[in-house]
Amino acid sequence: MGRNRQHAQVAVITGASAGVGRATARLLARRGIAIALLARGRKGLDAAAEEVRAAGSRALPIEVDMADHDQVAAAGRRVESELGPIDLWINNAFSSIFAPFRQTQPEEFRRAMEVTYLGYVHGTRVALDHMAPRDRGAIVQVGSALAYRGIPLQATYCASKHAIVGFTEALRCELMHERSNVKVTMVHLPALNTPQFDWLASRLPRHAQPVPPIYQPVVAARAIVAAADRPGRRAYWVGASTALTILGNRLVPGLLDRYLARTGYDSQQTDQPADPRRPGNLWQPADGPQGHDHGARGEFSGRSRAHSAQAWLSRHRLVTAAGLAAATAGTVAWRRH
Template sequence: MGRRQVTGASAGVGRATVRLLARRRIAIALLARGRLGLHAAAEEVRAAGSRALPIEVDMADHDQVIDAGRRIEDQLGPIELWINSAFSSVFAPFQQVRPEEFRRATEVTYLGYVHGTRVALSHMTPRDRGTIVQVGSALAYRGIPLQAAYCGAKHAIVGFTESLRCELLHERSKVKVTMVHLPAVNTPQFDWLLSRLPRHAEPVPPIYEPEVAARAVVGAADQPHRREYWVGTSTALTILGNRVAPGLLDRYLARTGYKSQQTGRPADHNRPNNLWYPLDGPRGHDYGARGVFSSRAHGRSPQAWLSRHRVASAVGLLGTAAGVLVWRRK
């Protein structure tokens, strides 16, 4: 029985990933801060026929992550797959984000990945096997306004992971590390992140359901030989566009980035947020995987399939090209 571990497992992409893995009837450790969401996710795992080990942990606290790793090894067995997806952030112009808030968002989103990776490697390296999946973002390559803390952390994760990958190659390690870069996803984050925007925050369209991201994450775990996977055409265009014309994107986002991240509804600045403490949902209801934008979200991404099946895609394109050449000769 494989042992899988998912951070940020109580909601959003992490929750959707847990649901997908649970269908395989394996042992899964779930790490998150929110008790209700965490235990609700564990019940879904058990209902699907898999074994669940929910662990309340703040990924920003290295000692807590170490303890979580020990519990997983003691109660489930060797860790074979570790998926980092936990994060927090602040929606606001940079100068409106307090230093302690920026530090906290960085500690959860960036150092949480560092801590998780360190603990995973401490168990995987002696056995010389295992896979680590870093859930990234198109914003790991292209910063946008109003999300400086999140974009900075995601950029840092890329640099950290690339350095680590080189070291593992130098050591001829069989431990694999891969990244999955996501587009805008319909998760509960827009209802629980700290926001100082005048209107309610929303993802930049096009929006995808978290199940699209989960399929890509699980696919990357199954095929970790690739450095990274891109999910959604918007992710590919963002990353490639930033390589070609970053200055043009600066001006475009300066014009459109504020409006595209806010709905027409006024923000409720008195609502609780999860930057410092977990939110277990109103009246005991956990947030689940999806946010409130399902009416506008895509349930599939052809580009994500192409990213996972490059050989098949290349063969198909070559076949099409050959067919065109034959047709032209007739």
């Protein structure tokens, strides 16, 4: 067991009502960890809380707009009062809009940044308010391959995720300077089959879709739980597509610019026309009075993968290194004979 391994008793998950947050809550609940579920939508929160309780753990669903620091701070105080000291805080909530930048209104761009980027800032601040005096705890920032490589039609999302990386890197240096035992790490995700493609605001002519290869939310959840266990690592990459995107942008960013300009529009849309009546969740939760519980998975399960070899290897680096060393030694011995 590594010296950086941590065991949480009380966790907070933002954006917990659906998608990756919902899948992560399910995995943590199986460990008996008490979970505070933060999101805007009541129906999704209540359903997520029932799943946590069915797994034998305590759940505290709290309606919170992550763009509002006062609401997040009040939620943190309530968690400490009703569940106990917060050991783990997972920032995952976001909202965005599928649209070319010039079709995105200034107030829409600002709102998306407030929910996604400032939501992470507020969540991190509140987590540190409780963790720093105790000098322990872990903060996991759920990122994306698009935190390093912007793509067309998602300027708001890419901007937010880029900003989160810069913020987190600065914070990590400050915590190291203070010799703090509070750890912060990031988990960068690939395209996932979550409900976001049904509820994000969109001005695309056709229905939005994740860019293949597509993974099920549980793949991301496994990586987030692994990061929570070992938050001493700077970052975790999930999926071969994430690794290739990040590395490719470091090596040939101009080539990727031209490739995405040519393919990025069609690859993010299905053949079906967009529903002009869909309201989007930028300003209001998708599971409001007229909505429903969306669960963890979206509509692309038939095209999604439930496992990622790259993610497994990333989580088990020592096993991978040992296997490579053994294979190398075997090859050398074979050649000598």
